[in-house]
């Protein structure tokens with residue numbers, strides 16, 4: 331066979347060649363740029379003591395933004411889920427109407443006439459004056475993102491409900507939230523950073539942040555279960571600071587081939603295994619502090635993002651925002667924890683199924699959303715994502731372990747600890763979501779008929795499709811694919 335006949339015609343061939351050469355050159359330049367950019371952890375907004383947490387609580391916004399801070403204080407514990415028909419929730423509803431009417435005076439103008447209320451009109455304030463201060467910008471994101479979730483999820487069904495069509499997020503929230511989010515490089519919606527990293531104050535202000543010295547400020551449900559859920563995520567994140575140190579030590583070793591370095595790497599991998607086991611225990615510990623029923627019925631609905639009802643769901647519209655249909659608006663998830671991503675990158679877990687590894691992905695694995703973890707990075711503060719980008723072009727511990735027999739077992743042990751963590755996490759997620767999706771929201775009304783009506787209501791809320799994560803994904807398929815991708819990183823087959 332004449333191979334030259336199989337080649338494209340010469341001009342096409344050269345154009346392919348040059349394009350390929352250019353893309354290789356371009357990606358090398360990108361990598362070199364990232365490595366040259368290696369800066370102190372501070373430049374990535376990472377603290378040596380508190381990791382991705384800011385070492386101090388975020389300061390309150392200046393008085394020009396006082397209406398936002400006040401609205402958040404007013405919402406805390408005083409609004410109920412729009413779907414909730416319990417007596418307690420119904421009592422809170424009139425307050426919810428007036429709270430939302432302040433934010434979106436135009437839309438709730440009928441109420442103004444009805445109740446003869448003079449409602450102050452909320453402007454769409456610009457966040458530009460805050461952009462020179464990182465902590466104030468983060469605070470603006472935090473306050474506005476909480477307000478959006480309170481606004482959307484407290485809206486009851488009924489004539490004023492827009493849940494059959496898209497949910498409107500008023501411009502007074504949507505415009506500034508999108509503006510500050512673009513500045514910070516994260517999604518304009520409630521994220522893991524808003525619920526955990528930025529949502530705390532120290533119990534003892536004279537002491538530094540620690541797992542024991544942290545109290546969560548905002549909750550949707552007002553329950554201790556919700557605080558404990560954030561607490562578990564925070565504990566995992568703080569325990570993960572040691573992971574960041576281990577990674578940093580590895581990347582800063584002058585050489586990874588001499589005996590002293592190899593024995594340090596081996597010890598650090600063993601330490602890493604211990605940290606992963608601790609995080610596993612922390613995740614499992616939610617079982618004793620956060621009631622699955624309360625989580626599923628009273629807490630989780632507040633976390634739903636615009637895609638929670640699946641691809642055919644009604645979605646949200648951010649009024650007054652350019653390119654609103656392309657915004658990232660999934661709900662918060664610990665899948666947005668930068669510590670867990672750093673760990674995955676360090677151990678080279680191939681969530682996107684790009685590597686040829688054993689055992690081959692099952693058909694269910696192939697069906698999963700392989701872009702999930704990468705997409706979750708868009709829900710992280712931009713500086714944290716930059717740090718993860720840097721890690722992904724740094725030295726590879728998996729390649730080193732593959733080439734160094736003394737490191738194979740320590741590396742595999744760390745991988746297997748992470749696989750076991752994901753096994754336990756799947757069990758937790760199944761108990762808290764899959765099992766509870768078949769339960770009855772018992773606290774809402776005591777009689778069986780009311781329970782049945784609740785059940786019908788619940789089915790409506792959940793939709794009839796597969797059980798989904800807050801990110802709108804088919805839950806068990808997604809989590810098992812992550813677990814199986816982890817197993818595939820193991821060197822010993």
Ligand code: HEM
Nearest residue numbers: 562563566613616663664665670759762799800801802812
């Ligand atoms: C009641 C406890 C928990 C439940 C019900 C739960 C549920 C979920 C769900 C539904 C997802 C799928 C992603 C989505 O669409 O949101 C997820 C992902 C994830 N969760 Fe949790 N989670 C819990 C606690 C935690 C904690 C404490 C951590 C600590 C780090 C954690 C770490 C993760 C990670 C890293 C992912 C991304 C998927 C993966 O890495 O396998 N989860 N979780």
